[in-house]
Structure formats: C-alpha cells, structure tokens
Amino acid sequence: MSGLEDLYREILLDHYRNPRHRGELEVPPAVRAEGFNPLCGDEVIVYVDVGADDVVQAVAIGGQGCSISQSSASMMAAGIRGRPVAEVRRLVRAFKSMMSIHSHEIGGEAEDDDEGGGLDPDDMKLGDLEALRGVVKFPVRIKCATLSWNTLVQALDETAHP
Amino acid sequence: MSASLPPAIKDDFPLLSRSVHGRPIVYLDSAATSQKPRAVLDAMAVYYATVNANVHRGAYEIAAQATEAMEGARRAVARFVNAASANEIVFTKNVTEAINLVARSWGGANLGPGDAVLVTEMEHHANIVPWHIMAAERGFELRWIPLTPDGRLDLENLDRLLDGVKLVGCTAMSNVLGTLNPIRRLADAAHGAGALLLVDAAQYVPHLPTDVQALGADFLGFTGHKMCGPTGIGVLWARAELLDAMPPFLGGGEMILDVRKDGFLPNEIPHKFEAGTPPIAEIVGLGAAVEYLSGLGMDRVREHEVSLTAYALRTLSERYGDDLVVHGPPEPAARGGVLSMAYRDVHPHDVSQVLDQHGVCVRAGHHCAKPLMRQLGVGATARASLYVYNDESDIDALADALAEAGELFAW
Numbered sequence A: 001m002s003g004l005e006d007l008y009r010e011i012l013l014d015h016y017r018n019p020r021h022r023g024e025l026e027v028p029p030a031v032r033a034e035g036f037n038p039l040c041g042d043e044v045i046v047y048v049d050v051g052a053d054d055v056v057q058a059v060a061i062g063g064q065g066c067s068i069s070q071s072s073a074s075m076m077a078a079g080i081r082g083r084p085v086a087e088v089r090r091l092v093r094a095f096k097s098m099m100s101i102h103s104h105e106i107g108g109e110a111e112d113d114d115e116g117g118g119l120d121p122d123d124m125k126l127g128d129l130e131a132l133r134g135v136v137k138f139p140v141r142i143k144c145a146t147l148s149w150n151t152l153v154q155a156l157d158e159t160a161h162p
Numbered sequence B: 001m002s003a004s005l006p007p008a009i010k011d012d013f014p015l016l017s018r019s020v021h022g023r024p025i026v027y028l029d030s031a032a033t034s035q036k037p038r039a040v041l042d043a044m045a046v047y048y049a050t051v052n053a054n055v056h057r058g059a060y061e062i063a064a065q066a067t068e069a070m071e072g073a074r075r076a077v078a079r080f081v082n083a084a085s086a087n088e089i090v091f092t093k094n095v096t097e098a099i100n101l102v103a104r105s106w107g108g109a110n111l112g113p114g115d116a117v118l119v120t121e122m123e124h125h126a127n128i129v130p131w132h133i134m135a136a137e138r139g140f141e142l143r144w145i146p147l148t149p150d151g152r153l154d155l156e157n158l159d160r161l162l163d164g165v166k167l168v169g170c171t172a173m174s175n176v177l178g179t180l181n182p183i184r185r186l187a188d189a190a191h192g193a194g195a196l197l198l199v200d201a202a203q204y205v206p207h208l209p210t211d212v213q214a215l216g217a218d219f220l221g222f223t224g225h226k227m228c229g230p231t232g233i234g235v236l237w238a239r240a241e242l243l244d245a246m247p248p249f250l251g252g253g254e255m256i257l258d259v260r261k262d263g264f265l266p267n268e269i270p271h272k273f274e275a276g277t278p279p280i281a282e283i284v285g286l287g288a289a290v291e292y293l294s295g296l297g298m299d300r301v302r303e304h305e306v307s308l309t310a311y312a313l314r315t316l317s318e319r320y321g322d323d324l325v326v327h328g329p330p331e332p333a334a335r336g337g338v339l340s341m342a343y344r345d346v347h348p349h350d351v352s353q354v355l356d357q358h359g360v361c362v363r364a365g366h367h368c369a370k371p372l373m374r375q376l377g378v379g380a381t382a383r384a385s386l387y388v389y390n391d392e393s394d395i396d397a398l399a400d401a402l403a404e405a406g407e408l409f410a411w
C-alpha cells in the first residue's frame, strides 16, 4: 500500500485530527466565503479579516469534508495569518502550481516544477504544505486539496482592500 | 452460494477479469453504472460491423435491417417491463432525459399557478431539478413527502399533501438508502386525488421483475447503463393515451409526419418523442441487455441480491459492530443491494480511497441526492452497491479492506 503512505502523510493526518483556526469570525469586519466540492460533498467556509494595512489579521475555517480538504484548509490557515495579502496570493499560486498535474507530469519529480505550472519566480516556502505534494498522484483528490485555497481567493477578492 | 444464478456469471463480464493496483477488481458500484456482459458488447459490435445504416428512411436491405434491429429492441424492452404495447416505449438518452421530457412536455401543457408537484425527499436530482426548472417557469408549487428516521417514506399525511397535486414523482428504489417504495399504494393515492404518478425506476428495473401495468404508474423512466446496457440510452414508458396527448419534446427529423413553411405535423408515438437520428447501436445493446437479464430470470436476480444483501449486512455488523452504520431499512426484503455506509468518523472519500488501493470500487459522495443527505445529516456516504455478478467473496474483500481504513484513521 505504498501509494496510501504518499497520500496520507503524518503531518497531514495531524492537521486533520487537530485542525488549526477552526471556527468563525464576525462578518464584518471579516469576509466570509463558501466553497463546495460537488464531487464528494466537501464544504469549506473561509473567514478572513484583512486589516487596513493589507495584512491578514485573522482567519477561521468552517465546514466539513475529507482528510485532504480539511488538512489543506488547516495548513492554509496556519500559513497565511499575519501575512500581507500580496504574499498570500503568491502562496496560493505556489500551492496551486504544486497541485497542478501538468507541472508534475512535465517536471517528473520536484525541481522542474516552475517550468509548466507558472510558479512565482521568487519561490515561496511551502513548509508543512509540502506534505500535500503526494495528492498530485491521486488526481481526483486534487480538488479536495485546492478547495479551501479557491475559497480563500474568493474571500480575498471580496475584501475592500485587494 | 446464494440463490440460483449461475456461479460462473462473472465470466460473462470481460471487465471483471482485470485488476486494479495489482489486485483483482472488486466492483461494488453498480448503482452508478453496471458492467456489461459480452452478449451486449458483441451485439453492438456486430451491429456496427454488419448492419449499420440509418433507420426508417432507407428502402435498401441493411437500412431495413437496422430499423428492424432497433424496433426489435423496442419490443424486447416492452416485454421486459410488461408494457401494453411497444409504442409506449420512448427511447431517450437516459432516465434524466426521460424525466425532463415529462416535465417539459406534459408539465408544460398541464401545470400552472395553483397546481403542485409532489416529490419525495429521497429523490435523485434527476427527479428534482426538472421540476424546479418548470416550477420557476410555470409558477406551480413543488412539495415534498418527508422520510421516517429509518429511511422510508412518511405517508402519514399523504392525503393532505396530495391536495392540489397534479403529479407525484417518486423513486421506486432509493439510490442511497436502497429503500423500496410502495409504488402501487402511491399510484392509488395519486389517482384518487386526480394526480398522475411518475416513477423513477433507474434503480428498480435493473434489479426486480417490473410490470408497469401492475405498478399502476403513469410514467416510468429507467436508464440502460445501470442494467447491463450501454451508456447513452434510456427509456420513458408512459400509457399510450398520455403520450398521444402530449406535445413533442425536441423537434427535428424522425418526429414529424409533415413539415410545411407554416408548421409541422408530429409523428405517431413513440417516434413523436424521438427527434433526430437515434443511438441505434445503443438501442441494440439495450435490447441485448434485457435479453441477457431475462435469460438469468429477474426473479432469480432479485433473490440473489436479497440473500447477498443479507450476507453483507450480517458480515459488516459482525466485523464492525456499531462502528459501521448502513443507512436505510435494516430488512433485506425491504430494500435493494445499496449499502450506504458511515464508518466511524472516517470521511467517505477517505474510505473509498483506501478501498481503491485494494481494488475495491465503491462510490463516495452525495450520490446526486443532496436533499436526502441533508435529511440524513451527512455530507457524503461511502456506497457499495451489488448486482448479478457480485458474490460473497466481494463482500469479504470489502470487509477486509475496511480494516485498513480503520487502522489508518485510528486515533
């Protein structure tokens, strides 16, 4: 069952067991966005509170779903708090590039990733998020991993300070 | 071994000899689509290799043979569900299109403000969304039959619910709960209230002997790919006088008697509802599928599935006790072989992922029944569903593979 170990890494299971920043934020000042994965019924609610200085002050995650969607949302929340929105958007691009089957196929393993997937040149540190890299080998689960990220972008687009 | 289907039945289905992730495939997703026996694959290949021509409009030999192949399949389907006449069998793309046809054509002509359509909370989206669309257009009310906690229709207030209803829409067997619904009783109640009954039989016709006349329905739809047939072909059965009175659905070739610059005359039924070149090879395949199932005997198919469902419920309960819940009625005789499982708090998508590594194919998701999922209070289930080719070894493989999901997500 080697494939499963690639998918269900320990860090990922830890975020699934102990999700970070679960809850709700008051709207406003926060913005709320909902995302659905019609394939498996996953549902993610992302609250972000962006301050006047364009820094993510607070983030909270609601909803329910599988280990991949929930751990991805938890890692995302942990990774974006306290960061300027522009940097968060670059992180989103870097993450989605890692999740792109296209770049994975072109680059084989790791290093060529920035060729096909449009990864931002000033590379982002993905940290714990690297644990989700194995998802690319399970194409139907990519949507689970990217759900919270797409929902985050929706929320950021709705904030007064882009 | 259960019942009296031939033990070597798996050999009839070429796909079932393949492996997945290095293991023999264990196919438990027939509620989504069934596998196809060689008889069906051959019938379609032979049709294309030796008969292929467009139907109805050619005087030459193979065009006549193609037409006969198609109309012969229509007669076979009519016999299979005991329709009064082959003219009552309308070929559609799938059951979804069959229901849309009724909603558009019959609904467009008969429903308006002050009317209501009554459906159940266990419907597939195919028997919900067409009514939402038409309700928004025509201004009628969409009303719901609620469920009991064990996943049956709650018919206590049926008489009150039927007030002002012109059509009742109900699935004959739930694709999530496996519940077999009391169609005859609903037909009588609907007719008593001056309403018609439409039955979504997508999960019924493949699994139980079907007699549309005895069921008492007015419209009944089913879909070829869930009953050993190909994709791209479904059936609407309706009583001839209803079809005669209904306006056409799609317009084009085949469905006309005459076309002038100022209008057209529709064809006779069933052709009135079959615009354009039909999926002839798929119709031939469906004909072969009903012959195959008739050869097995639908009584025996049902018997096999009841005893296999009983074995599955027993095995899962012995192995997993309260850790594993199967939604829907507990008695095998009251349900079909659809096992929607909740396994501890492991997410269904993770369950199916782990099972896949063992070659076990089950479906995780909302199964196109979101109102029902909300009613059950779950976002998704992992669903194993049985058919003629499944046996106890498949259930044992499912039960074994579940153990790894339990280990991986144990905390």
Ligand SMILES: Cc1ncc(COP(=O)(O)O)c(C=O)c1O
Residues within 6 Å of the ligand: B031, B032, B094, B095, B096, B097, B124, B126, B127, B171, B173, B174, B175, B200, B202, B203, B223, B234, B368
């Ligand atoms: C009860 C029920 N109705 C309708 C459908 C839709 O079938 P199709 O997609 O072939 O139209 C299905 C299967 O998906 C079903 O199980």
